[in-house]
Amino acid sequence: GEEKLKHTRNPLFVRINTLRGGKIEDLDGLDCEETPIEHVYRVSCVSSINDLKVYRDGKIVIQNIASCLPALHTILNPEEHSRVIDTCSAPGNKTSHLSMIMNNTGKIHAFEMDPNRVETLRTQLNKLGVTNTEVVHDDFIASAPEEFEAVRYVLCDPSCSGSGIHLNYKPDQDRIDHLKAFQIKIVEHALKFRPEKLIYSVCSEHREECEEVVEEVLRNPEYDLEDISGFWKSDESLGFPFSHKVIRCRSNSESGSIGFFIALFESVERQRVADG
Numbered sequence: 624g625e626e627k628l629k630h631t632r633n634p635l636f637v638r639i640n641t642l643r644g645g646k647i648e649d650l651d652g653l654d655c656e657e658t659p660i661e662h663v664y665r666v667s668c669v670s671s672i673n674d675l676k677v678y679r680d681g682k683i684v685i686q687n688i689a690s691c692l693p694a695l696h697t698i699l700n701p702e703e704h705s706r707v708i709d710t711c712s713a714p715g716n717k718t719s720h721l722s723m724i725m726n727n728t729g730k731i732h733a734f735e736m737d738p739n740r741v742e743t744l745r746t747q748l749n750k751l752g753v754t755n756t757e758v759v760h761d762d763f764i765a766s767a768p769e770e771f772e773a774v775r776y777v778l779c780d781p782s783c784s785g786s787g788i789h790l791n792y793k794p795d796q797d798r799i800d801h802l803k804a805f806q807i808k809i810v811e812h813a814l815k816f817r818p819e820k821l822i823y824s825v826c827s828e829h830r831e832e833c834e835e836v837v838e839e840v841l842r843n844p845e846y847d848l849e850d851i852s853g854f855w856k857s858d859e860s861l862g863f864p865f866s867h868k869v870i871r872c873r874s875n876s877e878s879g880s881i882g883f884f885i886a887l888f889e890s891v892e893r894q895r896v897a898d899g
């Protein structure tokens with residue numbers, strides 16, 4: 624929302640929401656530029672956007688460009704009619720993007736633990752015309768895989784330090800270590816659902832929340848990283864053995880990107896099948 628925007632150093636991006644029939648013409652009158660990401664535009668008029676009918680009608684979504692990467696056809700690419708879990712969903716930017724990519728088919732189980740944020744999530748999904756999603760007001764880590772039909776894709780975008788977004792961010796090592804432990808736990812729990820693919824993303828620049836989480840998760844021999852580096856140019860490598868496969872960006876006021884990190888895990892079994 625607007626409140627958040629005031630506290631970021633970043634320009635505004637909008638995503639066209641085809642679930643509400645949003646189209647490029649809906650941006651007429653906004654001073655906007657294309658981006659390399661389908662349906663995503665950079666706009667310069669920040670103050671008035673909340674007043675626009677197309678915004679209120681859910682035809683456009685305010686969403687940072689980095690936040691539009693995980694669900695993409697080139698990255699997680701959930702197939703239509705499949706089953707998906709979003710482990711940490713509110714306010715629902717990525718959930719609704721997943722839904723749009725699936726054309727509202729199949730089913731997304733969207734977990735959110737926080738009672739206030741779960742309401743925001745519901746409101747946002749309704750506003751955006753999402754109909755293939757069941758909101759689960761629960762701690763994802765307490766969910767049992769055997770209670771769900773086979774899940775093929777997981778999006779895991781857990782709470783993080785937000786070091787890639789917040790203007791006056793002050794690192795706190797205890798908090799970062801605590802977040803890292805939580806992030807590992809939630810990804811490892813998600814892998815118990817045996818998805819074909821799991822996308823992990825954080826808007827952090829700390830190696831603890833990024834590569835060190837991946838490093839730990841890779842101890843599971845059933846999953847490996849898929850190389851997604853070609854879809855967005857990383858601007859930094861910390862020299863981990865898998866650094867060439869992940870996306871890692873510092874926040875950059877010129878490109879308007881927030882700082883973020885994305886890694887795509889794929890089941891080794893599935894990779895073997897795909898490779899014949």
Ligand code: SAM
Pocket residue numbers: 690710711712713714715716717718734735736737740761762763764780781782783809
């Ligand atoms: N993916 C969201 C989006 O793109 O709009 C942003 C998610 S935000 C980074 C993380 C969310 O996870 C918060 O709303 C938080 O309340 C929720 N959360 C944290 N721990 C959780 C857990 N164990 N189970 C479910 N939700 C959790």
